[in-house]
Amino acid sequence: MKSKMLILILVLSSLLMAGCIGDNGDITEEENETPVDVPDENISEDDVLVDENGEVIEPQVYVIRLDRYTALPNYLEINRGDTVYWRNEQSERKLIFEVISEDGLWEEQRINYGMQFNYTFTEAGTYNFSVPPWHSMNSTVIVK
Numbered sequence: 001m002k003s004k005m006l007i008l009i010l011v012l013s014s015l016l017m018a019g020c021i022g023d024n025g026d027i028t029e030e031e032n033e034t035p036v037d038v039p040d041e042n043i044s045e046d047d048v049l050v051d052e053n054g055e056v057i058e059p060q061v062y063v064i065r066l067d068r069y070t071a072l073p074n075y076l077e078i079n080r081g082d083t084v085y086w087r088n089e090q091s092e093r094k095l096i097f098e099v100i101s102e103d104g105l106w107e108e109q110r111i112n113y114g115m116q117f118n119y120t121f122t123e124a125g126t127y128n129f130s131v132p133p134w135h136s137m138n139s140t141v142i143v144k
Contacts, residue, residue: 087116102128
């Protein structure tokens with residue numbers, strides 16, 4: 001019985017330690033502007049984009065950081081099929097932000113400190129987002 005308890009404690013300790021090791025969560029401007037790959041499991045053949053050479057343009061992920069009462073960046077140009085994450089990094093006062101799609105893409109999204117909300121854009125257009133009452137947190141996404 002003692003050996004089972006010891007093994008359980010070691011496993012739980014390992015899991016706890018694994019969660020504490022690694023990235024401190026800070027995002028540099030370079031990371032923020034560099035898109036990462038997105039799985040293509042939800043993209044149909046009609047949504048596949050190709051460049052002028054006929055090569056497939058892979059969907060990308062972008063992050064809009066909500067921090068210091070500002071959206072960084074507050075303007076993005078992306079392709080159809082790309083995903084944008086709005087991430088609440090407002091460590092001062094740990095506020096909850098409400099991200100509103102001015103174009104009705106979604107209902108108001110409340111994002112707690114340290115959490116994020118994402119949306120995959122499937123149609124070209126210019127989309128505006130607000131985070132009331134902080135106008136400096138408003139953002140625009142242009143989908144090509």
